[in-house]
Amino acid sequence: MNSEKLLAMLRLQATKNIGAVLAKKLITATGSVTQVFREKRNNLHKINGIGTHVTQHLFDEDNLKRAEKELNYIQQNNLDFSYFLDADYPQYLKHCIDAPILLFKDGNIQLNNDKIISIVGTRNMSSYGRDFCNQLVEDLKEHNPIIVSGFAYGVDICAHTAAIKNNLQTIAVLAHGLDEIYPKTHKKYMHQVNENGGFITEFWHDEPPVRENFLKRNRIVAGLSKATIIIESAKKGGSLVTADIANSYHRDVFALPGRASDVYSKGCNNLIKNNQAHLLTSAEDIVTMLNWDLPRASIPIQSKLFVDLNDNEQKIHDYLQQNGKQLLDVIALKCNLPTYQLASILVQMELKGVIKPLPGKMFEV
Known part of the structure; x- marks a missing residue:
């Protein structure tokens, strides 16, 4: 570049x-x-x-x-970086309208595996949460997922170290620049994370870990992944914000239930009660819900429809056929069409029965 x-x-x-x-x-x-x-x-x-x-x-x-x-x-x-229109920009994140235009990276990150999950939760995790997190990652090992988290105390660092123990790739999303490290006590894990994945951030190299950066970081944690898993959370907390963002991106959310009297299970219990997260009791719940146990079918891409499409309509159709459901703004960017013009074209394609609109300004073939 x-x-x-x-x-x-x-x-x-x-x-x-x-x-x-x-x-x-x-x-x-x-x-x-x-x-x-x-x-x-x-x-x-x-x-x-x-x-x-x-x-x-x-x-x-x-x-x-x-x-x-x-x-x-x-x-x-x-310094390694990815522009949001580059081929090496994280594919799931590319579909998020508010994803950063530029990401900085460090380590040995390989995102060619689409089985990417985020694991987040309280910094004050209990032995119950820690044991479940470690067992969950170990049980998912055979599916070779990429584990994403925020490198914070508690659930985050437990998820990273569990991935490392099981020789899985792990990605730490930072709320500061790559020249900073927070918390300082986690410096001892940096080499292992770099060897088994790496670090991603949208912040410039010397940006400090100020409060508002953590909330911005959460959208990247949610956006990078196919699903977000919440392991223990109080009634309010950053992991619940991440769950809310994941839901807004139409991603799956899972929550570990706990006793009604446990402070750090109240957030997860509420997510499940309000249908904002799937009940999570074992790795099998994730495998089944995300269809990891099904063989991937080879589906031929139809190069031309039987209905008549003009050049722009054909371009949009081919893009959606290859990439699945997409946001309006993403389609505009990838097909190089102004948003106002694209909206009109999509209406015509809908009338022709070629595409269908979905909630959140998304469309699919």
Whole structure:
């Protein structure tokens, strides 16, 4: 990737009032990340959601200087990263509308296995939770899943170390830059995690672990995975936020039940009671629900439908046929179509019986 493109991504990340959703909207509307900063302000203002409150920060010289400094660090240290339109960007995360436009990575991460699960929960786990977590990962070993967590105290580090003990890949999603480590006591696990997977973060190399970063980190933990597993949680907690995000992404959520009187089972019990999570009693529940016990069928892709489709409709159909259900914004990005134009095309395709809409602005063949 050339320096100009990477610098443009960093400038977008550095811009106040521009999160991942608006950044992708700008990239889609202008055609490329570099074009965002070449476009006239009047043209940018025509983009839905982009006003003067955004553009006044977009061209801020301080952001440019900060981005240039980070670019220099990345190049000097040969830091690994993935752009959200790159082939090596995590596939499940790519389907999340608010996924970061840029991820930084360290370690030996191999995401060619689609059996990816996140395991999170309280920092104050009991022996019941610890024993279940260790047994769960051991029982899932034969399916060779990738275990994702947040490298925090309690359930997180238990999930990582259980994966390492069973020679499974594990990915730690950080709430800070790769030059930081939190908590400090977990520094002793860094080498093992790097050898058996690695670290992922959206934050620049020296970003400290401030409170709001942990909430942002949770969406990556949920988005990376096919399913999120909650092992012990109080009535309120960060793992419940992760479960809520996973549900919003239409991913499966599992929760370990506990005694009604146990403080750190109340969150899980409530998830199950409110139909926000599947009851989890053994590894078999995950294997069955995620169809890991079924052989993968080889389904030929139909290259052309019997109904007449124009070029754009055929492009959309082929993309959905190959990638399954997708978000409206993701289809727009991958098919290189403005969102307003895509919405009209999707309506026509729905009328032709080619696609069907799903909750959350998602579509499938």
